[in-house]
Amino acid sequence: MCGISAYASGNRASYSRAIGRTLSLLIELQHRGQESVGIGVASVSGDIKVVKKGSLVLSLYEEVLGNSNIKEREVFGCIAHTRYSTSGRYGWELAHPELVSGGRLKLAIAFNGNIANYRDLFALARSLAPEYTPSYVENDTQALAYAVYALAKDEGWDVVEALKRLPEYVIGAYSLVALTSEPRLLVARDPRGIRPLAYSYVDKEVYVASETAALQVLDLDWREVRAGEILSFDGSALEVTDSVVAPDPSPCVFEYVYFSRPDSYFNGVSVYLSRLKMGWYLAREAPAEADVVVPVPDSGRIAAIGYSMASGIPLAEGIIVNKYVGRVFISAPDQRDVLSRIKYGVVRPVVEGKRVVVVDDSIVRGTTMRFLLDKLRRGGATKLYVRIASPPFTCPCYMGIDVASRRELLLWSKTSVEEVGRSLGTDSLAYISLRNLELSVGLPKVCHGCFSCSYPFSELRAFDLEKKISR
Ligand code: SF4
Structure with a gap:
């Protein structure tokens, strides 16, 4: 399953506010994954840094707050992830976010779900953008990141267009958050809406969390991301579009049985x-x-x-x-x-x-x-x-x-x-x-x-x- 969170601001957030908001949400999602944790931080100028650790969320929080390599900058936003591995080996090295670069953009992605045909996604990335795709990947997260990157290149570096096309190629589930060097925050849920995802938008600040309970704990009004929906926030406006594949909601019933917190809502x-x-x-x-x-x-x-x-x-x-x-x-x-x-x-x-x-x-x-x-x-x-x-x-x-x-x-x-x-x-x-x-x-x-x-x-x-x- 995994937990994901994100925060982005059009108000040039301080480092401590951006980190604090993102990881406060993720702490509320610790029950969704406890193997490793990672965070990606995008500065206003578009630089993206990623830190990963084989620990619980609180431990990463203490580490990144004191990380002189990435602090002291005006921050556009952060994405974060706490991992429960369902693809690839165990170990902190495979914690999300996955960072891809080389072309006109940098792209960091974290996701909750599982992509059964990730080798097909990897083949897609190799065919569309061989110059930016490595010769092998270890798991579905890497395949997803390279596939989105290749689709974006194919769409003139438009990541929203890439996310619209993504469901055509995926057998599996994804609720994802991504940061680009534009800078931009992207949020997407697959057309079947198998895994949960919710957000809050207030005063040019976007908050995203796997479960509504995390947003509720921070006293934020929330809305669930609809199946197939794509959100894009560039600091000035939040745009909402749909993927090209029609929504066919079939959420995971096991979220109700076991995964989700009892104080969460899932599909209302x-x-x-x-x-x-x-x-x-x-x-x-x-x-x-x-x-x-x-x-x-x-x-x-x-x-x-x-x-x-x-x-x-x-x-x-x-x-x-x-x-x-x-x-x-x-x-x-x-x-x-x-x-x-x-x-x-x-x-x-x-x-x-x-x-x-x-x-x-x-x-x-x-x-x-x-x-x-x-x-x-x-x-x-x-x-x-x-x-x-x-x-x-x-x-x-x-x-x-x-x-x-x-x-x-x-x-x-x-x-x-x-x-x-x-x-x-x-x-x-x-x-x-x-x-x-x-x-x-x-x-x-x-x-x-x-x-x-x-x-x-x-x-x-x-x-x-x-x-x-x-x-
Ligand atoms: S209901 Fe079962 S098979 Fe379907 S997504 Fe949930 S855990 Fe997987």
Whole structure:
């Protein structure tokens, strides 16, 4: 997924204001990526500097504020990115923004999403602008940056025209921010609007963030970027145009289930209320004779409240999360096992001698749930009924989460939900139905490919997409 933020001003912002505003937004998006962080800073004169670090956002903030190479200048704007890698290797070197130069412009891009056919984009860049394109790229971010740069060259160095054409070539999802040396800030969301993006425009200042909650925290009035929309800000006016591909919104339903903050809105739908409804529907279709409902914090909590409200079974915090561990699901693969073991503690008085309904948002790899159930059993729970606020995760995602192969999924090696339940150590396991998940969100159309193997790119099936993924 990843988090992106941006800030640009027509008022010649001070360095500390531009950095502070951009990274304040990004701190509110830390839950979307925790591997590495980067920022691009464009001066009023059009110079662009990029700083990257393998750390959380706050650490970069301290570093760039003291960076004498890029401060002391009047700043036009900044773009920033916190990475959860879904393409290419792990490591801070592949943090965004990606900077491309050589022609009439400099261009820095950061994006949230995943481009399944990035090798096709790279081939496009090589064909349109071989003089500015390297002989290989490591991931989709680099391919995207070189493709936009090549398309811009093809359009007489007009980046808006380049972004209008981009969807013709992309299989995947992107919500992106870009800075040019003109200087100009560009913001774009793919025509399917798979990943979120929102902005605020006030007093010749533009603020952009992956989620509305980040803008809300800074007391900014916000609007979501529509699917297929392109914003361009040169310091004097904000222009809004559409891509040449017609919008066909199919936002990621997993944003509602897990990714997004509960205080965010996505496509006008409150993430909090959608999760509450998921829990409510789940209780109706998968009741349990139990003494207490215990959420798996943090992402299972709101569905658990809904389950408790609908079932009348009291809710109690029987599991305590160590927040300093971060989100295990988006951590590097070699860290997941150890983080899963140490992430949770059990509140014995809540579960001892009780029949417990454990509510979580999803089971993808099963790593965390297995350790957790064992701890609850050792904490004295007599029964463990696991209820999941999303359907069985049966297919990989090619649009922005790091499950690119079916073999990574818990259900891959199991023939039934009952078998999954037994392998995890449950007394019973049940999931919300896809129909009730859709009703919880309430939009006419969403992407639910990871639950149905049906993706918004109808021309390609899972097998074809899997072949295009690099890892
Ligand atoms: S496949 Fe799943 S995780 Fe990926 S975009 Fe679609 S709903 Fe979201």
